[in-house]
Amino acid sequence: MAEHSNGRPPVALVTGATSGIGRAVALDLARDGFEVIVHGRDPGRGAATVKEIEDKGGHARFVAADLADADAVTALAAEAGEVEVLVNNGGISWFGPSADLDTETFDHLFDSNVRAAYQLVAALAPGMAKRGHGSIISVDSMAGHIGLAGGAAYGATKAALTAMTRAWAAEFSPSGVRVNTVAPGPVFTAESKRELIESLATTTLLDRGAQPQEISEVIAFLASDKASYITGVVIPVDGGRTAV
Ligand SMILES: NC(=O)c1ccc[n+]([C@@H]2O[C@H](COP(=O)([O-])OP(=O)(O)OC[C@H]3O[C@@H](n4cnc5c(N)ncnc54)[C@H](OP(=O)(O)O)[C@@H]3O)[C@@H](O)[C@H]2O)c1
Structure with a gap:
């Protein structure tokens, strides 16, 4: 269980925590003792995630922000304050x-998936470094x-996250902040993507798509002292999928 030196639960900010993988991450981190800032845009889904955490005895609050809006992301970082764990999950x-x-869509992809993560790390990692600990997972x-045919721009946003992760590790890990990336295969999340996920699932060695919790458990592990x-x-x- 995560524990803070001041007796209060350490805080984890999870972007895109109102559905799919991010929601599963929020639930896992709350289970592991973090106070979770559930981020997203939809207040209804945000409230539902917070309620599910609280019903299980955990602590959470919802903060809304559009990741494509640079000012809103700046405000999100300020609202989050001192965080121990940052999970850059939200994206399209x-x-x-x-x-x-x-x-316009190209820019929207990069604003939501890349610039927002960059802004959050730039705002929050220096504090982690100053305190001498923290974990960032993208x-x-x-x-x-x-x-993947048709995935040039999306794939580029994701490759950018991994490139930034390596540079951030070089920048912040000497101060005790761990920075890592998880690269999921096809995961059954939004119903609208089911057909795409099912077709990608057949290309994996395990011949199936993942459930969100199969990704969130790895993220929770990276967030932990384990x-x-x-x-x-x-x-x-x-x-x-990428082994062959
Ligand atoms: N599902 C997969 O097969 C798969 C595979 C590999 C990687 N990934 C990555 O995993 C992450 C989560 O994917 P998912 O499938 O779990 O997605 P999802 O179910 O569609 O959920 C996306 C989450 O991101 C939030 N979000 C999206 N755009 C946003 C924006 N502009 N501002 C604020 N919040 C925004 C949504 O919030 P609201 O709904 O509240 O607006 C929602 O909470 C993404 O980065 C995705 O690229 C997914």
């Missing part, structure tokens, strides 16, 4: 012919490591 995907992606994707000697890595959680 886009798959389709490259010629069909307009520049959610990459197998799309950042293999060529991973005390792990920094600067990308852990594929993809049913073996």
Whole structure:
């Protein structure tokens, strides 16, 4: 169980925690003793996640912010304050012919998936470094490591997260902050993506898609002291998809 030296639970900020993988991460970190800042946009889903955590005896609060809005992300970091764990999970995907992606959507992908994570780390990691401990985990994707037709821009946002993770490890780990990335394969989250996930699932060695908790448990491990000697890595959680 996570414990703070001042007796209060340590705080974990999980972006995109109102559904899917982020929601599972929020529940796991609350179980592990963190006070969780549940971030997202939808207040209804935010309240539902907070309630589920509280019903299980955990502590959480919802903070809304649009990750594509730089000022809103600055405000989110200020609202979060001193955090022990930051999980950069929130984001969007886009798959389709490259010629069909307009520049506005391209920018939206990079603003939500890359710039927001950069802003949060820039705002929160120096405090962790000053305190001498902290853990930052970003959610990459197998799309950042293999060529998926139609996934050029999305894959580039995810590869960027992993590149930043290595640089952040070089910058902050000498001060005791661990910085890592998890790269999931296909995960059954939003119902609208079921067909895509099912077709990608058949390309994995395990021949199936993952449930969100199969990803969140790895993130919870990286957030914990059990991973005390792990920094600067990308852990594929993809049913073996990128192994072959
Ligand atoms: N599912 C997969 O197969 C898969 C595979 C590899 C990697 N990933 C990555 O894992 C992460 C989570 O994916 P998921 O499938 O769990 O997604 P999801 O179920 O669609 O949930 C996305 C979450 O991100 C939040 N979000 C999205 N855009 C946002 C924005 N502009 N501002 C604020 N919040 C925003 C949503 O909040 P609201 O709904 O409240 O707005 C929601 O909580 C993403 O980074 C995704 O790229 C997913």
